[in-house]
């Protein structure tokens with residue numbers, strides 16, 4: 266029996282297994298009558314989730330992280346939460362309400378209130394300076410947590426989790442970076458620990474359901490709490506009444522990435538294990554929960570079986586595949602979270618409803634209900650309609666999946682020898698290996714649903730005349746540049762560079778600096794870092810982020826310069842990831858130039874003028890290069906769509922083939938879901 270499947274307990278609450286569905290703010294918490302949020306959770310319960318932790322629910326108005334946060338003092342929010350608890354129970358799951366206060370991470374603009382915090386320390390995340398809390402405000406906030414816990418129990422929640430990590434209010438009190446007080450709530454580590462401890466104590470007194478303390482194992486903030494202080498606080502929270510410790514990592518302002526795809530799997534489990542050791546050494550036997558960058562049941566099983574932690578909390582993996590737990594014995598059929606953050610964390614920071622890039626149904630289960638499963642005797646439904654989907658990139662894969670789930674007969678064509686489209690390029694980039702897991706998922710799931718995958722042939726309209734409808738997902742082609750010398754033999758487009766990496770010279774100039782150019786430059790600079798195992802990746806990450814004694818990164822394999830006419834390096838990459846990947850390529854030695862005017866390409870490289878000063882004095886300089894790569898955008902691939910239109914063959918154009926401007930994978934998957942559902 267795998268360790269993950271063994272029953273466990275948090276206080277008096279019995280868990281069916283050792284996997285928690287961790288807290289995620291969905292921006293659905295204040296929507297409608299709560300049925301969208303409830304349906305999201307219910308689908309996860311049906312997929313094997315047992316204990317679910319809600320997104321942060323603010324204990325008072327000033328503690329809300331933004332407009333999309335439910336607040337326990339708002340009657341409408343409370344009604345929605347009751348419905349959520351009721352529906353999760355009806356589906357057979359259990360649910361904990363996360364008691365939340367953003368402190369200085371609240372956005373001032375959300376409710377026109379000035380955020381409050383232990384001290385008036387400017388927050389680079391919410392871009393505001395909070396007000397230092399008075400003693401009275403502190404005591405009232407403790408009462409608000411207790412009142413929130415009472416509400417949670419009365420509304421039917423099975424447990425509460427107190428948010429005391431990720432740089433939110435309780436964490437702010439514990440840290441010397443944000444707690445500059447010199448009263449009974451600040452000063453030395455013991456007094457800084459007082460507020461979080463008092464909150465746990467008050468909640469413990471208020472309710473008799475299990476209390477989980479989500480506490481920080483590492484703030485990853487310069488000058489913040491030491492490991493010993495984190496350990497001591499965790500012990501103190503247990504002493505104050507916590508029944509479990511859930512270990513959070515990093516703050517929103519940390520300059521060390523914690524949840525991005527470039528963070529190796531299991532990177533932070535040692536921190537949780539350290540904290541568990543401290544809790545055990547203090548004589549407490551409560552479960553310690555590890556989280557962050559564990560995105561498969563296999564990894565969860567590894568850390569559980571090794572005794573590093575008692576339970577594993579996964580959050581985003583449940584967005585990507587609601588049935589990740591139920592599919593534990595069939596990993597090839599799991600739609601894996603690729604750590605892109607594009608449809609989840611990036612949206613949760615703003616007001617947009619959270620979903621998932623690789624599973625665009627997430628959060629919209631009511632709008633896009635899954636048809637009834639096929640009869641037990643067959644995995645393939647009878648169908649009266651035949652569809653061809655041409656192009657097996659993100660849009661084509663999703664369209665084929667949606668059509669097949671609806672019971673149609675689908676043939677999926679692609680000229681390449683493998684499905685995946687641009688994901689086949691992305692998965693070669695160090696830190697993006699999980700994009701290959703998406704291809705693996707579709708390669709298994711589509712045939713299971715009866716989709717015939719036909720590869721290695723470029724189809725024409727004549728080949729498609731017999732289909733009832735054709736979905737054109739032919740994607741994009743690299744945009745050519747109109748520049749003297751662009752036809753020289755050492756000039757490649759980004760696609761050619763990915764495909765023929767060995768032919769790329771030692772000095773590379775990349776024209777364009779969007780997401781693809783950034784990915785390519787990482788690969789060109791650090792080809793040996795691609796596809797390494799998790800342990801080697803963790804060691805490399807720790808070295809390059811100064812987390813070990815022997816710091817520093819291996820020297821770059823190539824001298825790479827990426828440049829663009831205007832805008833930021835990596836524009837188009839989501840806000841939670843852009844800074845991390847740009848920092849990564851810079852630390853790999855990649856030169857980045859903006860406000861560049863291209864003059865010409867010669868055998869020696871690219872001649873440019875830099876207009877960053879606003880003064881174009883006509884001076885030019887050479888970016889020396891053995892290879893020049895053009896990554897200056899994309900154009901829709903429209904040949905097939907034009908042929909079909911000419912032949913009067915019914916068709917729908919989706920994804921990049923429909924509109925390549927500002928295309929990203931989120932839009933491609935979403936476009937496909939919507940178009941295929943409408944057919």
Ligand code: SF4
Nearest residue numbers: 602605606609621622
């Ligand atoms: Fe994971 Fe990306 Fe989906 Fe977020 S959007 S759950 S990071 S795959």
